[in-house]
Amino acid sequence: MVDISSPDGFSGNGFSGDTIFALATPQGRSAVQIIRISGPGSARILRKMTGAVPDPRQAHFTALRFDGDNSTVIDQALVLFFKTPASATGEDTAELHLHGSPVLGQMVMEWLETQPRMRLADRGEFTRRAFLNGKVNLDQAEGIADIIDADTIAQHQQAMRQLDGALSAKSESWRGAIIALSGQLEALIDFADEDLPQDVADHVASGIAAVLAEMEAELASSRQGLIQRDGVQVAIVGRPNAGKSTLLNHLIGDDRAIVSPEAGTTRDLVQVALDIDGVAVHLTDTAGIRFGADQGVGAVEEEGVKRALRAASDAHLVLMLIDGNDDDPADVFAQLRAELPADMADGPDLQPIITKADAITPGRVLPEWPLISVQTGLGMVELDQLIRRKLAELTPHDEAPVLTRQRHVSAVRDARDALDRAGAISLQDAPELLAEEFRLAAHALGRITGRVDVEDVLDHIFSSFCIGK
Template sequence: METIYALSSAGGRAGVAVIRVSGPEAIFVLEAMSGRPAPDARRAVLCRLFDPATRVELDQALMLLFEGPRSFTGEDVVEFHVHGGRAVVAGVLGVLSGFDGVRAAAPGEFTRRAFENGKLDLTAVEGLADLIDAETEGQRRQALRQMEGALGRLYDGWRGRLLKMLAYAEASIDFADEDLPEDLLARLGPELAGLANEIQSHLDDGHRGERLRDGVEVAIVGPPNVGKSSLLNRLAGREAAIVSDEAGTTRDVLEVRLDLAGVPVTLADTAGIREAEGLVEKEGIRRGLARAESADLRLVMVAPDSQGGLEGNFDLARGGDLKILNKADRASGGLAGEGVLAISALTGEGVEKLVAALTEKVEALFGASENPVITRARHREGLVDCVEALEAARMGLMSGLDPALVAEDLRMAMRALGRITGRVDVEDLLDVVFRDFCIGK
């Protein structure tokens, strides 16, 4: 196993830069560059770093040693906390590259070694990546729980129950001449149904975790000149969209990013919906309608017309959408109607209430949950495969299918869960068989 190194803090000029080394030569590198014995593990020591070949001083730094397996990667890990100037960092990295058996790390290689050495499962690895990329408080909280193992523990618990069921099925096949309970296979039916229901309930989450991780899409839709672009600008706090009395100004979907209750929201201003007068506007309306259809939430906007009625209607609204009457300062009483938020994007009247209502909806539907949630499509695919295999096993039991085929369905279910966490181990199955039935006593 080669020793790897990398700059672990952000590149560029900084007060402090952290350079990490992991592998069997890490302690040798530390002692060679500092000219002193390795310090006690997890104790920061101030030292001078040198190029061992020339004895040229590189920097005055802090060094720390994390002895394996009690380290991030499970190997011996050394950290040099050096001054963050480009020349200092380049000098230290250049010296590290000159050691035999030491090379620059590939992207993600420290984390990969942590996974290979059993320090993290795949869901925790993904949680770490999400934590690094988190832009909002909700994303941070969700990623931190996942990195700390909340999702992995849930799936490992289900996997443990599956292992026991599979062990029972295997025992009924391979040890039929042993003194085993006669209803061994029959016992599995309720357990299979219970586990399948738990996983299905986990799946029926409205894609809450994925939306929090990737962001919620909110589209502003309505006819031309009702103030959609003005509202976008008001919520963005800047002139993100061109505002004009001329109909059809917005020809493409314009976007701004917002943080509502810790949830990242992409707010999209779409082209005014009407009979298009040209090919470009027609394409803009098509894109706007497509964006409205795929959005998680919609702000359906109308405004008073010159005859005292409404410009547009709420036909595009669906359950959960917010209905908005803009230019409320020009509207006569009764135009808003029940469940309609009256605002003025121009003056800001009612916009605070609109933001509060939108925030409440976003938080209720997609805000951070205290329970582990699915955060990636591959998790969902694995869980769907697991439920399908569990249902196949249950139906096989009910129809008197060969126990070997039932066991194969259980293996498929277990492999589906194992793909999510990266843990599939046949030895675990053998342990359960021998522990529960004392075969060969």
Template sequence: MLSRHQDPIAAIATAPGRGAVGIVRISSRQDLTPVIEAICGRPLKPREATYLPLRDTSGQAIDHGLALHFPAPHSYTGEHVLELQAHGGPVVLQLLLARCLEAGAALGTRLAEPGEFTQRAFLNGKLDLAQAEAVSDLIDASTEAAARSAGRALSGALSHEVGGLRDALIKLRMLVEATLDFPEEEIDFLQQADALGRLARLTAQLDGVLDRTRQGALLREGIKVVLAGQPNVGKSSLLNALAGAELAIVTPIAGTTRDKVSQTIQIEGVPLHISDTAGLRDTEDEVERIGVARSWDAIEDADVLLFLHDLTRVGQPDYEAEDRRINGRLAAIEPARILQVFNKADAASAAELPTGALSLSVKSGEGLQQLRQRLLEQVGWHAVPEGLFIARERHVQALKRTREHLALADAVSRQEPPALDLLAEELRLAHDALGEITGTFTADELLGEIFSKFCIGK
């Protein structure tokens, strides 16, 4: 009996809705000739588009379109693939999908699950796990830089970097294992082969990959920026200025913003998910109080909290007292996540600002460009000379675990005498952590989590 990963699968491969062209595909380890002849009325030449009627059970044309047959292993999934391109109406595509399932019933064809075509490509060795994830990232890219970086990851840029680390780690492991296997030998294999030097060079190489991977993760995930502060300090105006559009209502009335208003912008290709929140203050208004509570929830979840002050009110007793109360609650937030910004520099005389704070004028635009750069610096973004590849937080975490095991291996290797069995174990754990990125060593639950987030038909 075939396992579920060996079932023939079929799905609509284009997004829901109406379009000029829609695609239905079917993938199978078994020969698709019976299905092709049932739908197309005749065999198809491999990898050659053929225009013909796509027929239902009675032989009537559902639509006229292109049919392509990709025999295994020369296909996206590595299996036999039939792709039908027809007009992109929802009814037409549903009829074609139903026909594929009907014609493939004898083979056990079923509807594909989200991401299952790409999962087949991974399981059949057409893509490694990092490349498979890049397929989804390319589809979901929200900026041009993210799309280009996802394309590099899909072509194997991240996998190549990880492969270089893996090869160096394997050689180091071989040296250690040889020393363990032949303890009676007088030759100190580790010293002769410069094991400590190899480990240091491997760690330096890993640090470079980790830095580029962090940058790639920022391109994919973006940065969550929350604008917070007392009412009427200019949060909504700043959101509008950064977005270049009138998204939030701006009035002199305190408490105008009652709920979170969000917009995604990009700076140097990095997506910034910016949220304007209700002004922080004690209030008797029930609706505004709910908005303030939601503001604090957003603050706790932010990558960067942009805390806005009003320079024209600095020094006023009521304003300062409220600021102290808010800062008392902000003490629980990691200081590195907070950027203090003083607005209305055009209307107030220069004041002594806290270290690291910025002054600007949303009204005149003074200081806005400096703020954009500081937002990127706040999360560690910097231009990387080589082309960036898209990455995910799980890649960053896997590399961090690899780095931790290499650091422990270095500590063990410097002991007198070195504990070679512990050294070998730390290198093995580093190897396993590295293998999680490309799927060389990956838990089945992780695979399910990754591919379930793909769209159906991909």
């Protein structure tokens, strides 16, 4: 045990401020609960509660008290101390591993609240401090959030890759390449009034092309990355009574949605989260869509249909159910499709499915679409396989995409656009315009990791240009 006197208000890393605390484990009764403390007052709290500060990174089993040696022991606990900067947040931090009693947790939290310059942490504040202290990049901070939020193994693996820095590494390598190309531009200044050495021009052009090709490849797989993280949206749509709610209930093995022979039973969206082969799936049952002579029965159902259409256009996969006894199934499919917005970019995969196979009038000629009966089980195994195949198509298998959020995608798009423009600029005539596009591209990529010093790196290039060039 050593007594570490860290002065209050400053923890040695340039980040002065409150000491924050929070319960790091879920609320409720458990074997152990952990209260995490971060900030300059961490050591002081440990000293107050245990009489000393344990050696950094050494678990120490000790009695906890609020008011010094002679006061009541409130728990026998494991405590840990991490000395700045070698901690998760980069600040002095402490962990109290208490017995998992809610009332004990409450008592300790209330006591901590009364201590000077101590307060309950805001949402994400520990990770925010880790970012501000340079312990993680912005994308790694997102990876931490994604690990905690992951519902499936695939999402967990994706989040781990991000925490490991797969995205940082990629965006930093592009950024490094662009900065190196900017360096090449400096050479041009020396040749301002002479002929441009062709090899410099070639080198810059091929450098731009190489980075652009990698960016385009990542952007192309980003849809899969986003789907993996956010889950695959699957909507069940069709006319009223097509058997949508029956299918949803069957697929989830639960009686979630009301089923009835009345047309127009479902009004609200019924959403269920599923894990299919490790892929997070959000399955949505919708109100039956009416068209033509089949008119709606009022404002509520109309609103339901609006929501159904929105769910369908937001989905990655739409199961379009068509009753096998409908007059003209192919026409019903065409009409349903026509109800969806025509200009859907990256529109959903529309899969027609004929339902109620058990009740179809013998001898009917039907389109060659999957045919199911939830009642008899006909075609259900094949439907299950079909859905799994579609999910596999929508989610990544081989090369794991590194762009997993819209934020990443728009940063890379901005960088790509700047490089595209750069590619069209003549080195001979306007190296300063080219340098500006490089600066924009590097800046956009810097947004991914949360880096802000991009100007510093590129400023010297601008300072070496003369005015007017």
